[in-house]
Amino acid sequence: MTGGPAAFPTIRGVSCVLAHTPGLLRYGSKPARELANGGATLLPRLQAALRTYEDAVAYPPNQVYIGNLAPESLWDRPEPWWRHAVPEATDHGPFGGIMSEGAFLGLLRLADDFDIVHLSRDTIGTACRLLRDDPLWRDRDLSRLDKGVVDPSAPLPDGALPLHSPDGTRIGYVGRGHAEDPSQTADILLENLACKASGALAMAQLVWQLGMDAAEIDYVLGCGEEAVGDRYQRGGGSLSKAMAEMAGCSLSTGSDVKAFCCAPVHALILAGALVQSGVHRSVIVVGGGSLAKLGMKMLGHLAKNVPLLEDCLAGVAILVGPADGSSVRLRLDAVGKHTVASGGSAGAIYEALVSAPLDRLGLRILDVDKYAVELHNPEITVPAGSGNVPRTNYRTIASLAVRRGEIGRDEIDAFERTHGMPGFVPTQGHIPAALPYLAHALPLLRSGSLERVLFIAKGSLFLGKMTNMADGMSVLVDRAA
Amino acid sequence: MILGAAEPDYVEMMAETVTAGDPTYTGPLAGVPLGLPVYHVTEPEIRQVADDSVYRDQIELSEIAMETDRIWERVRSVRERPPAA
Numbered sequence: 366m367t368g369g370p371a372a373f374p375t376i377r378g379v380s381c382v383l384a385h386t387p388g389l390l391r392y393g394s395k396p397a398r399e400l401a402n403g404g405a406t407l408l409p410r411l412q413a414a415l416r417t418y419e420d421a422v423a424y425p426p427n428q429v430y431i432g433n434l435a436p437e438s439l440w441d442r443p444e445p446w447w448r449h450a451v452p453e454a455t456d457h458g459p460f461g462g463i464m465s466e467g468a469f470l471g472l473l474r475l476a477d478d479f480d481i482v483h484l485s486r487d488t489i490g491t492a493c494r495l496l497r498d499d500p501l502w503r504d505r506d507l508s509r510l511d512k513g514v515v516d517p518s519a520p521l522p523d524g525a526l527p528l529h530s531p532d533g534t535r536i537g538y539v540g541r542g543h544a545e546d547p548s549q550t551a552d553i554l555l556e557n558l559a560c561k562a563s564g565a566l567a568m569a570q571l572v573w574q575l576g577m578d579a580a581e582i583d584y585v586l587g588c589g590e591e592a593v594g595d596r597y598q599r600g601g602g603s604l605s606k607a608m609a610e611m612a613g614c615s616l617s618t619g620s621d622v623k624a625f626c627c628a629p630v631h632a633l634i635l636a637g638a639l640v641q642s643g644v645h646r647s648v649i650v651v652g653g654g655s656l657a658k659l660g661m662k663m664l665g666h667l668a669k670n671v672p673l674l675e676d677c678l679a680g681v682a683i684l685v686g687p688a689d690g691s692s693v694r695l696r697l698d699a700v701g702k703h704t705v706a707s708g709g710s711a712g713a714i715y716e717a718l719v720s721a722p723l724d725r726l727g728l729r730i731l732d733v734d735k736y737a738v739e740l741h742n743p744e745i746t747v748p749a750g751s752g753n754v755p756r757t758n759y760r761t762i763a764s765l766a767v768r769r770g771e772i773g774r775d776e777i778d779a780f781e782r783t784h785g786m787p788g789f790v791p792t793q794g795h796i797p798a799a800l801p802y803l804a805h806a807l808p809l810l811r812s813g814s815l816e817r818v819l820f821i822a823k824g825s826l827f828l829g830k831m832t833n834m835a836d837g838m839s840v841l842v843d844r845a846a
Numbered sequence: 847m848i849l850g851a852a853e854p855d856y857v858e859m860m861a862e863t864v865t866a867g868d869p870t871y872t873g874p875l876a877g878v879p880l881g882l883p884v885y886h887v888t889e890p891e892i893r894q895v896a897d898d899s900v901y902r903d904q905i906e907l908s909e910i911a912m913e914t915d916r917i918w919e920r921v922r923s924v925r926e927r928p929p930a931a
Contacts, residue, residue, distance in 0.1 A: 664870070668872060710904040710905070710907070710908075711911070715907065749872075750870060752852065752855075763911065767910050768910065777911065
């Protein structure tokens with residue numbers, strides 16, 4: 366590293382967007398499997414448990430996600446949060462908006478270069494009207510929306526997947542790729558288009574809120590988990606350049622970083638390195654939404670009469686730029702990595718991701734104001750028996766502080782409040798992996814309310830059955846002195 | 847059956863699942879009473895038979911983080927409950 370601390374790359378902006386997609390929820394992996402295994406009685410229960418757009422907008426964690434509330438404010442709100450809507454909630458916040466399904470279906474069609482998505486005339490009319498009212502999309506060419514109009518009552522083509530409104534009315538379909546290509550079935554193409562559209566939405570929002578010309582973006586690193594490709598290279602493709610095209614970033618190219626839920630922090634560090642080295646000047650890290658994870662915990666929610674809270678696709682985009690001497694720095698000298706040799710115990714993982722990067726800078730655990738961990742909304746995970754993920758993370762970091770003699774055992778409970786936050790992010794795989802907090806931290810770091818935040822992500826590499834290992838990465842973001 | 851989860855509610859649910867059957871009726875053990883003796887890995891019965899250095903290396907940090915009193919109480923309540931007639 367040369368040039369002293371002021372030379373670190375900086376975080377220029379962060380966007381966080383949601384698309385409320387209750388009609389698509391049935392194509393999440395879990396709902397699709399459950400409906401296939403006995404859907405006649407399940408489908409009406411599922412439809413009855415869907416939320417309206419207004420409910421999704423007024424849901425306190427969603428208001429936190431788009432920046433209208435601070436994460437810590439959730440501690441003071443009555444629970445369950447889904448029963449206590451935010452009064453006079455708006456669908457836009459400082460980090461982005463909550464798009465309705467009516468508009469998002471239009472975005473899916475705009476994302477489609479191969480005439481895959483077909484919608485009814487009414488659906489297209491609604492989408493056109495909503496997108497023409499949206500400052501992100503109203504000046505773009507929406508003529509593609511008028512093509513691919515179908516009569517929703519007509520028989521489905523072979524291999525097509527019907528699209529429905531939340532009440533079950535047919536409104537169109539998604540076609541398949543080549544008939545003999547298991548990597549381009551209609552459900553896979555829908556999953557990939559949903560990720561492309563929501564990621565492009567996050568990028569368009571980021572460029573818009575920064576008042577930039579999209580052509581200033583040099584490079585895009587995608588960090589989503591969707592497998593784009595065909596039968597000869599399943600998962601070998603990338604969404605980043607496709608998102609860049611859709612968001613108008615005409616002078617950028619890109620590639621995707623794949624590491625399950627750990628990918629966003631890998632990508633952020635790589636973006637910083639590309640900027641630091643001078644290879645690129647303005648790099649966006651982007652994650653689109655995960656259709657497969659819609660309704661993932663639905664059985665637990667239905668059993669406990671909780672609405673299906675996993676009804677939103679989420680996107681996040683972060684702009685990394687060169688040092689400007691006055692901003693929020695990505696400390697590339699304080700990167701933590703969980704290595705092959707690290708070991709899989711909690712102690713080994715947190716030593717690698719917390720102790721190692723802080724020790725390198727001579728910092729204590731308590732010197733970091735906030736730890737951004739896996740920020741899954743506990744109201745989604747707890748009813749399904751998956752526990753309060755961020756709380757477990759905070760208690761483990763606090764235990765590390767106990768072992769290092771920085772705090773006593775009786776201070777573990779307080780650590781979550783002083784150095785953590787409640788989970789507020791939808792269970793969208795890679796999206797809850799720490800980075801949405803960067804949107805909240807950025808103004809606080811700029812104003813001096815925060816000095817340092819450590820971003821920590823872990824990934825379940827073992828899910829792919831290629832290794833038994835997990836993965837983990839961390840990086841410190843601080844305020845330039 | 848040895849459990850390692852960190853949350854009392856979750857531990858109790860898992861303990862219930864491998865004794866009386868899945869209480870949430872969402873998995874394959876719904877209505878399947880396996881009746882297995884169930885312990886949490888941090889309980890003294892397990893700790894005293896574990897290799898001390900392995901325990902320190904693999905479990906200790908997690909144990910500090912856990913509310914072990916509540917976890918032990920929940921898992922004992924399931925383990926020591928008389929089997930249903």
